[in-house]
Amino acid sequence: MKTVKQIDLTLKNEPGALSVVSDLLGENRINIIALYVTTDGDIGNIHFVANDPAKAVNVLKTAGYHIEERDVIACEVPHHPGGLNAVLRLFKDANINVDYIYPCIGTGEITVIIMGMTSIKQALGILNDNWMRVLGPELYYI
Numbered sequence: 001m002k003t004v005k006q007i008d009l010t011l012k013n014e015p016g017a018l019s020v021v022s023d024l025l026g027e028n029r030i031n032i033i034a035l036y037v038t039t040d041g042d043i044g045n046i047h048f049v050a051n052d053p054a055k056a057v058n059v060l061k062t063a064g065y066h067i068e069e070r071d072v073i074a075c076e077v078p079h080h081p082g083g084l085n086a087v088l089r090l091f092k093d094a095n096i097n098v099d100y101i102y103p104c105i106g107t108g109e110i111t112v113i114i115m116g117m118t119s120i121k122q123a124l125g126i127l128n129d130n131w132m133r134v135l136g137p138e139l140y141y142i
Contacts (some may be wrong), residue, residue: 074114
């Protein structure tokens with residue numbers, strides 16, 4: 001399956017908590033490719049894709065963080081008005097729910113989104129059938 005690894009962790013929602021994680025990853029030459037942060041009261045949830053997910057997990061676990069990993073889809077999206085809907089419409093027509101979506105931070109000439117969903121295998125089939133570019137581990141090197 002052509003997917004990328006998302007790393008999830010929970011932090012206290014306080015000044016500097018995300019900066020500590022970013023510093024730790026940066027000190028270990030790990031680049032955050034895509035990032036999605038939510039807060040709920042005293043809790044912050046971070047979902048991200050790193051250029052070296054195995055190393056990121058190792059570094060964060062060693063530092064005492066509780067980590068969860070999951071497969072997500074990285075899909076190139078046409079960069080024009082309505083481009084996002086070129087992807088979303090495919091899932092709507094197939095009655096597949098996209099649980100969440102967030103963009104990659106820097107991918108040069110292309111626009112890439114990260115999508116989390118329960119029906120990953122089915123979603124990948126639909127994207128493939130409709131000639132949408134899905135990135136696997138090559139995303140880590142863009």
